[in-house]
Amino acid sequence: MIRLLFAGTPEVAVAPLRALADDDEHFEVVAVLTRPDAPRGRGRKLEPSPVKCLALELGIPVLEGDPNEPAFLTELKASGAQAAAVVAYGKILKEPVLEALPMGWYNLHFSLLPQWRGAAPVQRAIWAGDTLTGATVFRITKGMDSGPILAQSTLEIGPHDTSGVVLDRLSQDGSHLLASTLQAMAEDQIRPVDQPQGAYEVARKIGVEDAHIRFDVPAFAADRQIRACTPEPGAWCVLDTTDAATALDATPASPSGETLHVLEARPADATRPETPTHLEPGRLSIGKRHVWVGTASEPLELITVKAQGKRAMAAADWARGARLPDTATCR
Template sequence: MRILFAGTPRVAVPSLNELRHAGHEVVAVLTRADAHVGRKKVLMPSPVAQAATDAGLEIIKANRIDQSVVARLAELHLDAAAIVAYGGLVPPAALQLPRFGWINLHFSLLPAWRGAAPVQHALINGDDISGASTFLLEEGLDTGPVFGTVTEPVRQEDTSGTLLERLSESGAVLLSQTLAAIEQGRAVPVPQRGEVSLAPKLSSADGRVRWADPALAIKRRISGVTPEPGAWTLLAGQRVKLGAVLLRPDVEEILSGVVRERDGAVLVGTGSHAVQLTQVQPSGRTMLPAAEWFRGSRREDLIFE
């Protein structure tokens, strides 16, 4: 089959590589335009664009699938389009171009967590099992019939970054197998069944830790927003970024938001028991081990807001 691959971030690269290694004919890659990255705002191609360049594939860079992009896709005479975190809507005019449609790899067990941030919301809400689904793209938000799924247990130490990395690998195999089944006439998409939940894109505000919440809810939120959009709190009016935390049910007497050091561990009180900080990044500085940050603060009245 003649396949278009559409994707942008690093988690989409394993799928592009897997399709090529499995022998699928990827005739072009659609990805978002180069973007300014880092503090120095260096203009960089997307990870998928870089992978496509390395593979010698045609690249179509567009943040929006407009008429000119649709016209180019029509010229490719596509059998199917595989899409993984492209980052833009596929209009009806483009949806109808491939003979077998657009096959989307989504990092949840649909219909759970439809939307832009499924893994983040799964962790924030304390799901024990996550996964990925391949489905036929429709105009609705992740509503199309499902071809297949793969499951992945959520580990105690997982962040959205680590979980998404594993799902990007297992999901890549699922996507390749789905396209092979479609080519062989064996794929039967099944309408989604079950309770629908939504996973809208997270903003920086979603990363703020509220210390009056129970410790488990705080741990889940920090895990879910790590690495993006990032967990943070305020200290004397200044934003402080936080790494993962550990639950400390043995320490219950510290008031919420109050920071204390005990036996080399930096603890913060919550609405239930304490949590232990692992890394802290003060404003304008690099991320530090929590104990080093605490020693450098030279204060005994540290209270997170």
């Protein structure tokens, strides 16, 4: 049996923690390392991470200190952990910490390494138009996601999949991959393989400004951006009901208009007779059951939106209630 420290923070790390904790034949999760409680929601109330919530439910001791502070090494040694499993913990670990456990630290990363090393591998894969992704278990070294690989599994990205959907699937699939890999490693049935050298895309974190939808690109590119940013940080644009020419010339930083979150969209179906053949980038066209917005190619159909201060709803219902003028644009 391996005495494990589990390090993770968001919802995507919950299933792997539960899988390891449930497998009490092979693992004993002696402690959980997670990020400190953070302010969330409109009230900015401090709330525990999803991983901390599960750890408390399971009765596992929780560590929230900075792993790069000297005091953490004392806590780590006191836990009795032999190895660590890391899933979306969110903090870089330095060499003294990595060397503190006799069996090492192992990361479940949601890409087919060496491609998409970094903070947002699934989001960047979708944005780039990849149709295949996966999960990788590797031993953590001082380089970013560059340690030797122990195992991988693959997953297809569907044409309408969002990053949230793909991450949910990878979290479930990766739970089994992580547990079986750690078991095989402990039984000396698997050997790490160094990652090939080369220049690979880095999955930079996606911020709120990155999620500002561009309509001056082809519809497929805007669709990828929206799916990559859903549910976090959430794709958005500025709804402007002023004169169309003025709105299209406005800069993204312009304070006029209100924020419209786009939760679901897709390139328009050109076989439908009601679908507009062409719209200027950002220009809205509203039918009885559909809402389209112009791009640099064919229009993009808005499926589900969330207007400022409103609940999420079908785009056609939102447009009907908003009583938008013919000059309405998104920018």
